[in-house]
Amino acid sequence: MIELSALRKVYPSADGPVVALDGLDLTVGRGVVHGIVGRSGAGKSTLIRCLTGLEQPTSGTVTVDGTTLTGLSEKQLRAARRRMGMVFQHVNLLDSRTIAANVAFPLEVAGVPRERRRARVAELLDLVGLGHRAGAYPAQLSGGQKQRVGIARALATEPAVLLCDEPTSALDGETTRQILGLVRDLRDRLGITVVVITHEPSVVREVCDEVTLLEHGRVVQSGPLTEVVTATGSPLSRALVPVPDLPPEARRDLVEVTYATDDVATRDAFAAVAALGDDVEVLSATVEPLAGRRVGRLLVDAPRSGTDAVVARLRAAGLDPVVTGREAGGPDPAAGRREGVT
Numbered sequence: 469m470i471e472l473s474a475l476r477k478v479y480p481s482a483d484g485p486v487v488a489l490d491g492l493d494l495t496v497g498r499g500v501v502h503g504i505v506g507r508s509g510a511g512k513s514t515l516i517r518c519l520t521g522l523e524q525p526t527s528g529t530v531t532v533d534g535t536t537l538t539g540l541s542e543k544q545l546r547a548a549r550r551r552m553g554m555v556f557q558h559v560n561l562l563d564s565r566t567i568a569a570n571v572a573f574p575l576e577v578a579g580v581p582r583e584r585r586r587a588r589v590a591e592l593l594d595l596v597g598l599g600h601r602a603g604a605y606p607a608q609l610s611g612g613q614k615q616r617v618g619i620a621r622a623l624a625t626e627p628a629v630l631l632c633d634e635p636t637s638a639l640d641g642e643t644t645r646q647i648l649g650l651v652r653d654l655r656d657r658l659g660i661t662v663v664v665i666t667h668e669p670s671v672v673r674e675v676c677d678e679v680t681l682l683e684h685g686r687v688v689q690s691g692p693l694t695e696v697v698t699a700t701g702s703p704l705s706r707a708l709v710p711v712p713d714l715p716p717e718a719r720r721d722l723v724e725v726t727y728a729t730d731d732v733a734t735r736d737a738f739a740a741v742a743a744l745g746d747d748v749e750v751l752s753a754t755v756e757p758l759a760g761r762r763v764g765r766l767l768v769d770a771p772r773s774g775t776d777a778v779v780a781r782l783r784a785a786g787l788d789p790v791v792t793g794r795e796a797g798g799p800d801p802a803a804g805r806r807e808g809v810t
């Protein structure tokens with residue numbers, strides 16, 4: 469559905485060229501919700517602008533829904549863009565128009581006749597749960613309702629792809645959950661492909677099937693959520709499955725293991741640890757839902773026998789543990805929760 473190949477974008481600037489995207493390859497399949505995360509300046513917005521054809525890549529290709537955007541004329545680009553819906557952090561609604569008229573706007577531009585427009589707008593507002601507010605003006609809506617209007621408007625021309633740049637950053641927790649629920653629902657009902665740029669781990673956890681971590685315009689890690697968090701030494705693991713705060717005495721090396729519960733049952737992981745006897749202690753054990761699966765994480769302390777024995781035991785049980793903590797030079801075990809994805 470979406471294919472980026474060797475994508476490079478270099479911006480000229482007074483201080484010399486800025487490489488925003490540096491040879492990026494990425495494929496997103498039809499009907500997948502794909503998250504893009506990374507620090508400020510990693511190239512996330514540049515990536516979305518290249519996807520919409522608003523920005524011409526310096527080299528490489530962008531293919532969306534079978535159309536290669538590079539080298540298209542303005543007119544062809546406009547047609548291709550109609551197959552893409554955009555949702556932003558701040559919804560730019562026309563204040564002087566009702567929400568129905570806002571949703572109708574892209575259909576007017578596309579030359580859809582009035583009767584068809586009316587029917588389509590009613591359908592779209594129902595889809596986002598605002599059928600009863602068609603005559604309201606933007607000023608009369610909450611932030612979450614405005615974002616729903618933004619989503620309805622983005623879907624007006626029946627795009628194959630929905631591109632969202634920080635869609636919930638301006639919303640509170642509960643409203644964020646509702647909007648993400650709507651996005652998943654739309655994907656299920658319309659089979660639409662969704663790309664979501666976000667800095668919030670909770671957004672990735674709640675709505676994405678796959679995630680890509682960008683750093684300096686390059687892909688650092690990419691894949692289905694459960695694969696990404698259970699991979700050895702995964703940079704995204706702590707961000708997506710946070711570690712609880714630990715007592716101060718837990719400052720020596722610890723063994724950490726993250727697993728999908730349908731690969732290894734939590735009781736089997738516990739049994740492997742318990743087999744080591746009294747010396748080992750489970751400092752934390754969590755199981756969290758993630759992309760329709762469940763991911764478990766154990767943090768194990770072995771003050772006397774040391775981490776090697778624990779690692780060997782867990783490996784024998786089919787798990788993939790890592791040693792973490794101060795002495796291993798790894799991050800502070802409590803850091804994941806505080807830092808977030810970026």
Ligand SMILES: Nc1ncnc2c1ncn2[C@@H]1O[C@H](COP(=O)(O)OP(=O)(O)OP(=O)(O)O)[C@@H](O)[C@H]1O
Binds near residue numbers: 479486508514
């Ligand atoms: N029009 C531009 N001209 C020059 N440099 C640019 C331009 N747009 C972006 N950049 C640079 O390209 C790099 C990537 O920027 P981009 O906006 O894609 O980052 P981002 O990941 O979206 O960051 P944020 O999380 O802050 O939105 C940055 O170094 C930025 O300064």
Ligand SMILES: [Mg+2]
Binds near residue numbers: 513514
């Ligand atoms: Mg950005």
